[in-house]
Amino acid sequence: KEFAEVSIKDIDQVAKSSFPPCMRHLFEKLREDHHLKHGGRMQLGLFLKGVGLKLDDALAFWKAEFSQKVGAERFDKEYAYSIRHNYGREGKRTDYTPYSCQKIISSTPGVGDHHGCPYRHFSEENLRAALGRMGVNSGALENVMDKVQNRHYQLACTLTFESIHGSSHDAGINHPNQYFSDSQKIFKS
Numbered sequence: 001k002e003f004a005e006v007s008i009k010d011i012d013q014v015a016k017s018s019f020p021p022c023m024r025h026l027f028e029k030l031r032e033d034h035h036l037k038h039g040g041r042m043q044l045g046l047f048l049k050g051v052g053l054k055l056d057d058a059l060a061f062w063k064a065e066f067s068q069k070v071g072a073e074r075f076d077k078e079y080a081y082s083i084r085h086n087y088g089r090e091g092k093r094t095d096y097t098p099y100s101c102q103k104i105i106s107s108t109p110g111v112g113d114h115h116g117c118p119y120r121h122f123s124e125e126n127l128r129a130a131l132g133r134m135g136v137n138s139g140a141l142e143n144v145m146d147k148v149q150n151r152h153y154q155l156a157c158t159l160t161f162e163s164i165h166g167s168s169h170d171a172g173i174n175h176p177n178q179y180f181s182d183s184q185k186i187f188k189s
């Protein structure tokens with residue numbers, strides 16, 4: 001991996017500075033509700049694995065939230081398995097890869113789900129609010145919304161990245177983990 005490991009103590013800070021909108025939303029919802037449905041757990045869980053969160057840290061991270069909602073015992077019984085599974089420690093021991101933008105954009109979140117791509121799945125009002133909170137200025141916001149209207153979601157995400165980081169991103173965003181590592185490169189350079 002070209003980027004360093006992320007540990008639990010840094011996670012809130014890097015979520016704020018370097019998570020793309022899809023993962024920021026899941027992260028904030030998890031902190032708020034102490035729960036995510038299956039689709040959200042997969043999308044965020046594999047992304048966190050991709051940013052370098054180790055299995056033990058991942059278990060501690062999810063447990064700290066879920067046990068506030070369902071209790072520690074139920075977490076260990078019902079949820080810990082699938083986290084170990086994502087890390088290839090259970091079942092067929094496949095090392096699952098984090099989802100690409102294309103996969104996330106074509107997902108179909110239902111009621112109560114928080115996975116998916118905000119550019120594709122949020123209402124215009126919610127999207128504007130989320131991007132405003134991320135620090136996208138009003139001029140850039142109109143360009144982003146224009147891309148969204150034309151269904152160019154990854155271009156919308158690229159413009160968001162450029163606005164927040166004050167730096168061009170010529171390759172374009174095609175993977176949430178690429179968004180993360182390119183962001184970290186800028187902040188750490």
Ligand code: SF4
Pocket residue numbers: 020021022023100101102104105116117118119153154157173174175176179
């Ligand atoms: Fe996430 Fe990709 Fe959508 Fe950006 S374009 S919010 S990285 S799924």
